[in-house]
Amino acid sequence: xxxxxxxxxxxxxxxxxxxxxxxxxxxxxxxxxxxxxxxxxxxxxxxxxxxxxxxxxxxxxxxxxxxxxxxxxxxxxxxxxxxxxxxxxxxxxxxxxxxxxxxxxxxxxxxxxxxxxxxxxxxxxxxxxxxxxxxxxxxxxxxxxxxxxxxxxxxxxxxxxxxxxxxxxxxxxxxxxxxxxxxxxxxxxxxxxxxxxxxxxxxxxxxxxxxxxxxxxxxxxxxxxxxxxxxxxxxxxxxxxxxxxxxxxxxxxxxxxxxxxxxxxxxxxxxxxxxxxxxxxxxxxxxxxxxxxxxxxxxxxxxxxxxxxxxxxxxxxxxxxxxxxxxxxxxxxxxxxxxxxxxxxxxxxxxxxxxxxxxxxxxxxxxxxxxxxxxxxxxxxxxxxxxxxxxxxxxxxxxxxxxxxxxxxxxxxxxxxxxxxxxxxxxxxxxxxxxxxxxxxxxxxxxxxxxxxxxxx
Amino acid sequence: xxxxxxxxxxxxxxxxxxxxxxxxxxxxxxxxxxxxxxxxxxxxxxxxxxxxxxxxxxxxxxxxxxxxxxxxxxxxxxxxxxxxxxxxxxxxxxxxxxxxxxxxxxxxxxxxxxxxxxxxxxxxxxxxxxxxxxxxxxxxxxxxxxxxxxxxxxxxxxxxxxxxxxxxxxxxxxxxxxxxxxxxxxxxxxxxxxxxxxxxxxxxxxxxxxxxxxxxxxxxxxxxxxxxxxxxxxxxxxxxxxxxxxxxxxxxxxxxxxxxxxxxxxxxxxxxxxxxxxxxxxxxxxxxxxxxxxxxxxxxxxxxxxxxxxxxxxxxxxxxxxxxxxxxxxxxxxxxxxxxxxxxxxxxxxxxxxxxxxxxxxxxxxxxxxxxxxxxxxxxxxxxxxxxxxxxxxxxxxxxxxxxxxxxxxxxxxxxxxxxxxxxxxxxxxxxxxxxxxxxxxxxxxxxxxxxxxxxx
Numbered sequence: 001x002x003x004x005x006x007x008x009x010x011x012x013x014x015x016x017x018x019x020x021x022x023x024x025x026x027x028x029x030x031x032x033x034x035x036x037x038x039x040x041x042x043x044x045x046x047x048x049x050x051x052x053x054x055x056x057x058x059x060x061x062x063x064x065x066x067x068x069x070x071x072x073x074x075x076x077x078x079x080x081x082x083x084x085x086x087x088x089x090x091x092x093x094x095x096x097x098x099x100x101x102x103x104x105x106x107x108x109x110x111x112x113x114x115x116x117x118x119x120x121x122x123x124x125x126x127x128x129x130x131x132x133x134x135x136x137x138x139x140x141x142x143x144x145x146x147x148x149x150x151x152x153x154x155x156x157x158x159x160x161x162x163x164x165x166x167x168x169x170x171x172x173x174x175x176x177x178x179x180x181x182x183x184x185x186x187x188x189x190x191x192x193x194x195x196x197x198x199x200x201x202x203x204x205x206x207x208x209x210x211x212x213x214x215x216x217x218x219x220x221x222x223x224x225x226x227x228x229x230x231x232x233x234x235x236x237x238x239x240x241x242x243x244x245x246x247x248x249x250x251x252x253x254x255x256x257x258x259x260x261x262x263x264x265x266x267x268x269x270x271x272x273x274x275x276x277x278x279x280x281x282x283x284x285x286x287x288x289x290x291x292x293x294x295x296x297x298x299x300x301x302x303x304x305x306x307x308x309x310x311x312x313x314x315x316x317x318x319x320x321x322x323x324x325x326x327x328x329x330x331x332x333x334x335x336x337x338x339x340x341x342x343x344x345x346x347x348x349x350x351x352x353x354x355x356x357x358x359x360x361x362x363x364x365x366x367x368x369x370x371x372x373x374x375x376x377x378x379x380x381x382x383x384x385x386x387x388x389x390x391x392x393x394x395x396x397x398x399x400x401x402x403x404x405x406x407x408x409x410x411x412x413x414x415x416x417x418x419x420x421x422x423x424x425x426x427x428x429x430x431x432x433x434x435x436x437x438x439x440x441x442x443x444x445x446x447x448x449x450x451x452x453x454x455x456x457x
Numbered sequence: 458x459x460x461x462x463x464x465x466x467x468x469x470x471x472x473x474x475x476x477x478x479x480x481x482x483x484x485x486x487x488x489x490x491x492x493x494x495x496x497x498x499x500x501x502x503x504x505x506x507x508x509x510x511x512x513x514x515x516x517x518x519x520x521x522x523x524x525x526x527x528x529x530x531x532x533x534x535x536x537x538x539x540x541x542x543x544x545x546x547x548x549x550x551x552x553x554x555x556x557x558x559x560x561x562x563x564x565x566x567x568x569x570x571x572x573x574x575x576x577x578x579x580x581x582x583x584x585x586x587x588x589x590x591x592x593x594x595x596x597x598x599x600x601x602x603x604x605x606x607x608x609x610x611x612x613x614x615x616x617x618x619x620x621x622x623x624x625x626x627x628x629x630x631x632x633x634x635x636x637x638x639x640x641x642x643x644x645x646x647x648x649x650x651x652x653x654x655x656x657x658x659x660x661x662x663x664x665x666x667x668x669x670x671x672x673x674x675x676x677x678x679x680x681x682x683x684x685x686x687x688x689x690x691x692x693x694x695x696x697x698x699x700x701x702x703x704x705x706x707x708x709x710x711x712x713x714x715x716x717x718x719x720x721x722x723x724x725x726x727x728x729x730x731x732x733x734x735x736x737x738x739x740x741x742x743x744x745x746x747x748x749x750x751x752x753x754x755x756x757x758x759x760x761x762x763x764x765x766x767x768x769x770x771x772x773x774x775x776x777x778x779x780x781x782x783x784x785x786x787x788x789x790x791x792x793x794x795x796x797x798x799x800x801x802x803x804x805x806x807x808x809x810x811x812x813x814x815x816x817x818x819x820x821x822x823x824x825x826x827x828x829x830x831x832x833x834x835x836x837x838x839x840x841x842x843x844x845x846x847x848x849x850x851x852x853x854x855x856x857x858x859x860x861x862x863x864x865x866x867x868x869x870x871x872x873x874x875x876x877x878x879x880x881x882x883x884x885x886x887x888x889x890x891x892x893x894x895x896x897x898x899x900x901x902x903x904x905x906x907x908x909x910x911x912x913x914x
Contacts (some may be wrong), residue, residue, distance in 0.1 A: 008538055014466070078840075112836070183837070383568060383569055
């Protein structure tokens with residue numbers, strides 16, 4: 001490590017920002033499995049995806065070989081309004097923990113969407129605009145993605161229809177107003193506005209919704225409305241591609257100070273933040289140039305990596321989307337209502353699933369009370385009020401730092417602080433009032449949905 | 458101006474951050490009038506202020522001569538966790554407006570308090586800790602100051618009791634949870650926990666509270682509780698001193714690119730942000746080294762500069778605090794309940810009042826619907842969802858930029874974007890639903906309170 005004093009926050013200069021996204025698939029020996037047509041079980045062709053997705057994004061989705069994609073100037077210009085994001089040295093947290101470990105976090109929450117989601121939202125809105133579309137539809141869980149897409153659509157003058165998981169819609173009443181400020185139309189899901197929404201409501205009256213269900217509704221509206229396409233905030237290969245900007249900036253900032261991380265930690269719902277953060281590091285690992293411990297952290301109430309099955313599954317509850325091979329809990333799985341925040345998707349990015357299956361990364365699941373304890377400890381010393389999702393990574397970063405305290409090892413830990421918790425105060429209130437609990441699904445409950453996975457030869 | 462390309466965001470390096478606060482009083486020919494003892498009408502002595510305020514802060518409050526105060530290392534260390542704040546070139550807003558003006562804003566909202574208030578909160582908490590106190594009490598209006606102080610107290614391990622103006626407490630239910638996350642105790646004001654609160658409730662049943670009233674309660678608790686002192690987030694000279702860090706950073710960032718502003722705009726409630734932002738520029742103006750148009754923007758529902766009287770008045774509704782000479786609407790004045798956000802204080806910083814009276818700055822008042830229109834326009838192109846308070850400055854910055862569009866002048870406009878509106882969605886919702894109006898007090902209503910100003914020879 002260099003002798004340069006490391007500042008609290010490492011900012012890249014504007015001209016040091018990445019000008020291309022990195023596609024980790026180019027360096028994977030075992031490529032992520034292709035999307036399958038749900039009817040034929042054959043790999044999806046671009047023309048089959050075209051009614052759902054934007055053309056340029058389909059190319060990015062299916063390209064397992066091109067290592068770098070130039071970021072269009074229009075997207076770079078918008079990136080400059082909220083990027084580069086700081087890589088923060090957690091001096092105060094280290095001191096509080098009394099650990100010899102050096103802790104860094106890449107903080108993606110300093111924009112109005114409150115998270116990293118804006119990195120992909122602005123890219124997807126740009127390609128939709130370029131294709132001459134009128135608007136896009138999407139789902140949102142915790143609300144960051146919906147907010148990010150609303151912002152992106154406002155910037156490019158696109159119409160934006162958001163289906164928001166009902167439990168989040170109710171827990172986060174103000175998220176809707178933020179999206180409205182950016183001109184979006186927000187509907188709680190499941191809703192009566194779609195065929196699939198009506199069907200789900202009839203089958204599961206009183207359901208609090210799920211990402212899988214909201215996806216089905218958004219896809220239905222996109223494919224049945226002239227000039228619209230569907231966009232997704234996580235899981236897809238294209239999203240991980242856009243999010244690689246997180247990891248590229250992180251690596252550039254670390255390289256500036258000759259810092260080499262030992263452990264890289266990220267929370268994982270659909271995998272967009274984790275996939276983006278680790279991309280360039282994973283690339284080095286895949287090429288045999290460096291080694292890192294990479295840890296995915298998921299909620300024990302929605303444990304797709306740690307207790308799911310690696311298999312083809314539907315991406316949505318309504319089973320209208322293509323099949324993806326991924327670690328999954330089954331497309332019918334919905335986390336218990338006591339689960340706060342995001343990270344509630346039943347599946348996981350195909351890229352990350354393949355990397356995990358190939359042994360390139362680890363995964364742990366953590367219970368939510370422990371997550372909020374970490375969140376509060378972090379907030380009090382580092383200032384930032386973290387999102388519940390991000391706090392999963394904080395929990396494991398603290399745990400790893402405390403192990404270093406026992407062993408005396410001066411490990412360098414980098415984690416992704418994906419966002420802020422300003423719209424999660426209902427969950428924080430539950431935590432403060434001792435009303436939060438740690439519901440963990442039983443094996444029987446999980447088996448109920450996993451047993452229904454589609455049979456693919 | 459230099460040929461260097463100006464980035465979207467100008468960040469100072471950590472080692473370029475100010476190491477001393479600048480005290481504009483040192484350069485004022487007409488010093489701000491001293492605080493008076495409410496009984497004797499004699500200038501307050503330090504020992505008379507000691508039961509209320511921390512010792513070191515009293516020194517800062519009363520020192521009209523020292524130009525620079527070194528920032529203690531402990532405060533610098535905390536500043537580094539959220540400062541320097543970016544000076545942003547509003548390229549997207551300029552383009553949207555089609556103006557030849559160059560617009561910059563100093564963005565203070567990238568910290569969990571959501572505003573510039575943390576600059577003074579951490580300073581005041583530090584001095585309280587240094588004095589060996591157990592805790593501090595304060596009031597909060599919009600909630601930013603209370604949040605900032607909670608964060609600062611958590612960092613230094615101090616107890617924190619916050620009296621929150623009742624209307625804000627109700628409009629911003631989640632602010633309380635943020636403060637609780639940092640361990641603060643939050644009480645809506647007026648409350649039954651103090652003598653003055655009981656008295657005000659008896660006199661004005663159903664009152665939605667005011668900053669003046671919350672101050673009275675907080676002061677009562679501080680002076681009647683062992684080991685506690687009272688701290689204030691605005692108005693006071695010491696607060697403007699701490700907030701000079703905003704202006705010093707702004708000036709350093711502009712100087713880096715040889716940019717000279719023509720117009721500097723800030724919203725004004727008690728004056729802390731505006732006073733901090735303009736400090737070094739005003740210093741140059743006072744010393745005859747440069748000239749700038751400096752504009753204070755206030756809500757037309759609480760127009761202390763534009764329709765108040767420059768006179769001695771009580772700082773609080775309960776009339777327990779010292780008297781300050783300031784532009785005031787009378788300590789009994791409470792803005793109409795339809796007024797959203799902060800900027801609801803009846804008076805104004807003595808420093809700014811003197812500078813305004815001496816003709817060194819201008820003031821305008823703006824109605825709130827126009828303010829929210831500017832907020833939304835800004836949010837959609839610049840990304841950031843602004844606080845209602847900050848949006849007063851946006852309104853006038855846009856208006857000035859549009860004047861440049863008419864005249865073709867390439868003026869450089871700098872304004873203070875004090876914070877984010879993430880906790881103001883009730884107000885945004887009213888705006889979206891067309892339920893916001895522009896109540897402006899009549900002359901008779903204002904005269905009712907101004908006529909009750911204390912008579913000082």
